[in-house]
Amino acid sequence: MPQVKIIAKNFMDMVAALPTLKLDKLYENTFICEAVLRSLPPLAKKYALQLLYIEEPVTAKSMEEWVLPDGFSKHRVAIDRLIQLRVFIENPDGFSRKKETSYKLNPRFQVNLQNYTAHGGVLPRESMSSSITVRLPTAEELDSYALEQWESFLLQLISSGQIEKTTTSFSPSMMRIFQQGLVSQRDREGPRLTESGFQFLLMDTNAQLWYIIREYIINSEDRGVDSADLISFLLELSFHATGQAYNTSTLDEVQRSAVKDLADLGLIKLQQGRKESWFIPTKLATNLSVSLSDSSSRKEGYVVVETNFRLYAYSTSKLHCEILRLFARIEYQLPNLIVGAITKESLYTAFENGISSEQIISFLQQNAHPRVCDRAAPSVPENVTEQIRLWESDLNRVEVTPANFYDEFPSKDVFEGACDYARDNGGLLWEDSKRMRLVVKAEIHTLMRDYLHRQK
Amino acid sequence: MASAPSKQYSDDVSVVMVLLDTNPFFWSGANNTTKVSFSSFLNHVISFLNSVLLLNQLNQVVVIATGYNSCDYILDSSTSESINLSLGNGKMPALCSKMLQKLEEFLIRDEQLSRENLPTGITSSLLSGSLSLALCYIQKVLRSGRLHPNPRILCLQGSPDGPEQYVAVMNAIFSAQRSMVPIDSCIVGAQHSAFLQQASYITGGVYLKPPQLDGLFQYLSTVFATDLHSRSFLQLPKPVGVDFRASCFCHKNTIDMGYICSVCLSIFCQQRKKCSTSDTKRNSIEIYNHHLLPVAASG
Numbered sequence: 001m002p003q004v005k006i007i008a009k010n011f012m013d014m015v016a017a018l019p020t021l022k023l024d025k026l027y028e029n030t031f032i033c034e035a036v037l038r039s040l041p042p043l044a045k046k047y048a049l050q051l052l053y054i055e056e057p058v059t060a061k062s063m064e065e066w067v068l069p070d071g072f073s074k075h076r077v078a079i080d081r082l083i084q085l086r087v088f089i090e091n092p093d094g095f096s097r098k099k100e101t102s103y104k105l106n107p108r109f110q111v112n113l114q115n116y117t118a119h120g121g122v123l124p125r126e127s128m129s130s131s132i133t134v135r136l137p138t139a140e141e142l143d144s145y146a147l148e149q150w151e152s153f154l155l156q157l158i159s160s161g162q163i164e165k166t167t168t169s170f171s172p173s174m175m176r177i178f179q180q181g182l183v184s185q186r187d188r189e190g191p192r193l194t195e196s197g198f199q200f201l202l203m204d205t206n207a208q209l210w211y212i213i214r215e216y217i218i219n220s221e222d223r224g225v226d227s228a229d230l231i232s233f234l235l236e237l238s239f240h241a242t243g244q245a246y247n248t249s250t251l252d253e254v255q256r257s258a259v260k261d262l263a264d265l266g267l268i269k270l271q272q273g274r275k276e277s278w279f280i281p282t283k284l285a286t287n288l289s290v291s292l293s294d295s296s297s298r299k300e301g302y303v304v305v306e307t308n309f310r311l312y313a314y315s316t317s318k319l320h321c322e323i324l325r326l327f328a329r330i331e332y333q334l335p336n337l338i339v340g341a342i343t344k345e346s347l348y349t350a351f352e353n354g355i356s357s358e359q360i361i362s363f364l365q366q367n368a369h370p371r372v373c374d375r376a377a378p379s380v381p382e383n384v385t386e387q388i389r390l391w392e393s394d395l396n397r398v399e400v401t402p403a404n405f406y407d408e409f410p411s412k413d414v415f416e417g418a419c420d421y422a423r424d425n426g427g428l429l430w431e432d433s434k435r436m437r438l439v440v441k442a443e444i445h446t447l448m449r450d451y452l453h454r455q456k
Numbered sequence: 457m458a459s460a461p462s463k464q465y466s467d468d469v470s471v472v473m474v475l476l477d478t479n480p481f482f483w484s485g486a487n488n489t490t491k492v493s494f495s496s497f498l499n500h501v502i503s504f505l506n507s508v509l510l511l512n513q514l515n516q517v518v519v520i521a522t523g524y525n526s527c528d529y530i531l532d533s534s535t536s537e538s539i540n541l542s543l544g545n546g547k548m549p550a551l552c553s554k555m556l557q558k559l560e561e562f563l564i565r566d567e568q569l570s571r572e573n574l575p576t577g578i579t580s581s582l583l584s585g586s587l588s589l590a591l592c593y594i595q596k597v598l599r600s601g602r603l604h605p606n607p608r609i610l611c612l613q614g615s616p617d618g619p620e621q622y623v624a625v626m627n628a629i630f631s632a633q634r635s636m637v638p639i640d641s642c643i644v645g646a647q648h649s650a651f652l653q654q655a656s657y658i659t660g661g662v663y664l665k666p667p668q669l670d671g672l673f674q675y676l677s678t679v680f681a682t683d684l685h686s687r688s689f690l691q692l693p694k695p696v697g698v699d700f701r702a703s704c705f706c707h708k709n710t711i712d713m714g715y716i717c718s719v720c721l722s723i724f725c726q727q728r729k730k731c732s733t734s735d736t737k738r739n740s741i742e743i744y745n746h747h748l749l750p751v752a753a754s755g
Contacts, residue, residue: 042683043689074689
């Protein structure tokens with residue numbers, strides 16, 4: 001699933017784009033250092049670890065000797081990333097006199113990680129004892145809570161026109177921010193999903209989550225919240241233990257307001273005791289920083305596609321139904337089963353909406369039912385994938401080229417001269433010698449005009 | 457068309473099995489010419505364990521203590537108890553306090569065992585036992601779940617090889633080779649270990665005898681913290697020479713030349729009438745020379 005990587009990488013790019021001062025301040029927090037380190041490419045992680053106890057700057061030349069010739073491009077990528085995130089500092093003071101480039105670990109980063117290796121990882125805050133928190137949800141309850149919350153958020157996101165009940169407390173303005181780019185609002189037709197909106201729905205949960213989180217952070221400045229604070233809280237959150245209760249009173253003002261929003265997304269569950277209130281991180285939250293480097297939380301699939309283009313989805317989720325409806329005709333819904341068919345018409349609507357055949361196929365493959373995955377045959381029948389691709393290429397039979405039409409030539413000679421000239425310039429699209437008409441690509445129109453003027 | 461989802465995590469997620477040599481005869485000094493105390497050795501190792509865990513959230517470390525008479529798991533980072541206790545007692549993080557406690561219990565048990573049968577001859581550690589434990593654990597990891605991390609074994613060995621374990625160690629090495637698990641070896645003792653040289657050579661691991669042990673952590677983090685994915689494009693120590701000599705089955709001596717049974721490939725240091733392993737008659741016992749038969753002798 002490359003999407004998670006792209007989107008998650010964008011998130012770290014956002015961190016990298018923070019001003020130097022803010023970034024250095026972020027590195028005072030051990031958890032940020034940890035999360036940043038884990039988000040790096042494997043080679044970069046290794047370099048950071050290797051320089052952990054080296055106080056002197058290391059020259060770029062000597063680092064190049066660490067890699068084999070094959071790995072040189074990876075080496076470059078690793079070093080660039082380390083510098084971008086200010087984990088490596090290029091030419092630290094007092095060393096720049098020499099002409100060679102040299103690198104040193106960011107001192108704050110270094111100290112924090114040295115502590116980590118010496119003392120091991122700790123949790124950001126102490127979990128509450130079970131005597132205060134009366135009954136904590138079980139792991140399954142928490143998972144289904146997170147899923148439910150996230151799905152209802154998504155449903156609301158894509159169908160804001162007909163909100164049946166407000167399940168989330170996001171203000172309409174917040175919601176509109178999330179919908180930017182995903183849903184186009186036209187007054188008469190009501191909201192319609194845009195091309196990227198459809199693609200968003202076909203992504204896996206982690207990728208969607210990162211997308212939303214990124215929007216949330218980008219817009220935090222408008223709400224008067226420092227984005228660096230939010231980033232640090234989110235990264236810290238992913239180091240909490242899933243299913244443990246943490247006291248809300250340990251949070252500061254910014255975090256407390258963020259906690260409410262995150263609960264709406266299903267990242268955490270809020271509970272209220274007699275005196276205290278606490279929050280419980282769900283799997284979605286703790287997976288956040290894992291998916292920075294790795295997309296491991298492969299969900300159990302639910303879709304079975306048969307060679308006769310029929311589609312069975314073992315799911316009770318309304319959201320799954322909506323997603324399938326994007327490219328398939330839903331025929332009936334049973335309590336735990338959605339039955340549909342992939343038809344030419346349903347695919348054409350999908351293509352019109354900007355979904356590509358590859359996206360549909362990869363969605364079907366990624367969400368294939370485990371029984372189908374275990375078979376030796378491909379999880380989606382080959383005749384179905386081929387047909388989906390063929391139907392898409394059918395649509396692309398007509399190619400549009402801007403062109404100019406020339407008419408009423410004075411004589412046959414002029415007409416033929418013009419044809420040859422256009423052909424020589426590679427711009428002749430169509431000619432009718434009987435009626436002396438000619439179509440030429442728009443890009444050589446000026447050349448054509450000059451030529452015809454000269455003929456007069 | 458996309459292939460079926462791979463059972464492995466991408467790139468660099470690893471489970472590292474660390475075999476810790478806790479042989480009291482080595483650390484107590486008679487053999488120990490390296491001037492590194494056990495406690496400072498442990499410090500380096502704990503830092504190394506932490507840094508492996510730091511590199512990836514999904515990384516796992518398992519530590520197996522290799523004693524004189526026995527071996528046992530003393531740390532498994534994947535079990536929940538090691539996570540939940542992290543805040544148990546303020547100063548000392550749970551990971552290492554738990555490990556140190558288990559290590560102590562292990563050492564006491566190991567010592568009791570050696571009271572019963574006093575050591576004679578070479579005081580080697582039970583490397584074969586801990587290698588087998590590590591491989592068992594790895595098999596469990598490989599067979600469980602839809603996704604599994606890349607396993608590898610790291611032997612931190614100080615005490616000399618025990619020739620009597622030759623067959624068991626070689627069997628463990630070949631089974632590691634079959635399941636594509638590299639065995640890395642870091643020698644903290646005075647002499648090279650022929651067993652581990654062969655182990656790393658055969659399984660594609662790294663063999664290193666650090667010249668200076670005060671900077672052990674740097675060696676560990678530079679060489680042995682490298683995940684299998686990155687190894688393909690990094691310069692790592694190459695084997696200088698591998699000691700391929702075998703041990704004879706009759707007296708457990710390391711030999712250059714000997715006799716080999718052509719039926720079961722058992723190796724003997726003296727000519728004998730009948731192979732003790734397969735009951736083959738003498739005429740089919742041939743001369744064994746390790747220069748001619750480097751690896752095949754045990755295959």
